[in-house]
Structure formats: structure tokens, C-alpha cells
């Protein structure tokens with residue numbers, strides 16, 4: 001396959017993973033029924049386990065999100081470097097489960113873990129946050145989804161805080177251009193975005209653990225990084241985000257013996 005073809009394939013895979021409502025076969029799901037995601041059946045299938053396409057949500061032992069304050073270990077790590085670039089033509093996508101921004105297939109933005117580069121495919125928002133730190137839940141959380149050409153995934157989580165009530169201009173562009181109808185794209189906004197402006201100033205303190213997608217099919221093998229410092233947004237921006245999707249969060253999952261590594265670069 002040519003590189004472009006591979007990129008397009010990975011891109012569509014990313015979209016499929018995070019917007020299952022667009023795929024014909026897997027069953028529809030909602031956040032209200034998250035305790036039974038693993039038992040939702042695909043009526044076009046008669047054979048177990050194919051009948052239960054989201055079984056991993058229930059039987060998986062490395063599920064996300066989690067409480068990041070549990071079983072933590074300070075540990076030296078591969079250097080994490082975030083290099084996102086301007087996106088001249090963002091695709092504002094209401095996925096049916098979240099407000100999402102899809103990057104074009106030739107987007108050069110990457111997350112570097114040591115020497116490994118993970119291209120940024122899309123990012124989306126949860127309100128409130130899915131990851132918690134002890135008893136602390138944040139008003140919202142961004143997931144920057146990176147998928148390498150070999151299929152390996154790394155997700156960068158960024159917590160949003162509205163305590164200081166500071167408006168974030170790029171977050172506002174996203175809110176104002178996001179379609180309100182599910183499964184709808186807005187690709188002609190003419191807006192330019194720099195995802196770097198959705199990151200906190202200090203990026204050196206990071207929680208890292210082995211987890212999964214937080215939505216069906218809850219696939220494992222996701223390398224999670226969550227920045228400990230939240231990014232500031234305004235209270236009215238949180239309200240506007242909640243008017244698109246609210247309570248699109250999965251509850252924290254059992255650690256099952258996993259450790260949470262705390263990296264300080």
C-alpha cells in the first residue's frame with residue numbers, strides 16, 4: 001500500500017473506532033447502559049462470541065478510564081514530546097457520542113514517545129472528565145487520539161478546569177463550529193486551529209498506564225498519557241460543551257493490578 005492509502009485506512013479506522021454509530025453492524029449504545037455494554041448483542045450474528053461485539057467492555061482487565069491516584073509509582077520514562085501543527089481545514093464532527101475534531105490525512109502533528117512517532121488522528125471531548133484523581137472529577141477532558149501505521153494507539157488526556165474562568169479562543173472556535181446534529185460533519189468552516197493551544201503550559205508531569213478505548217468496543221492495548229496539569233477554560237465554555245454532550249463519560253474501571261506510572265520530564 002502507498003503511504004497515502006495507509007494513512008487513509010488508518011484515518012477511517014480511527015473514525016470507525018470512535019463513531020460506531022456510522023458502522024452498520026455493531027449495535028447502538030448509550031452511556032446510560034454502560035454497565036451492560038459487554039452484553040449488547042448484534043442481532044445479525046448468531047455465533048458467540050461474534051454476537052457480543054463489545055464483550056471486552058465487560059471481560060477486559062485493562063479497561064479505561066481509571067482513578068489516576070491509585071497504585072502510583074514514580075518512574076523515569078521515555079521522553080514525551082507533543083508536536084501539533086496548525087490545522088488549516090479541521091473537520092468538526094458530531095460523532096453521536098462526543099464533539100470531535102478530525103484531522104486531515106496529511107496532518108503532520110505527532111506525539112513522540114521516546115523515538116516513536118504517533119500521528120494525531122482526531123480529538124474529542126468528554127463532560128465531565130472520565131479520568132479522576134482521587135475524589136476529584138474535572139468539568140471536562142480532551143482525548144487526543146494517535147494511531148501509528150502499525151495500528152498501535154496512544155491517547156493523550158487533557159483535563160479541563162473552569163475555576164479561573166479563562167476563555168480559551170481555540171476551544172471557542174470548536175464549540176461555535178460543532179454541528180448540533182449527531183453523525184454530522186462541518187468541513188467548510190474556513191477556521192484554522194492549533195491543537196497546541198488546548199494544552200496546559202506545563203506538560204512535564206504525566207500519568208501513564210496501559211488501558212483501553214473508553215467507548216465500545218473498549219479495545220485494549222491503548223497506551224494512555226494524562227497530563228496532570230489541567231488547561232483553563234471558562235464556565236460558559238463548559239456550559240456550551242455540555243449543551244452538545246453532557247455525561248458522556250464512562251465510570252472509572254478496576255485497576256486489576258495495573259500500576260500508574262508518574263513521569264516527570
Ligand SMILES: [Zn+2]
Nearest residue numbers: 124126143214
Ligand atoms: Zn474519549
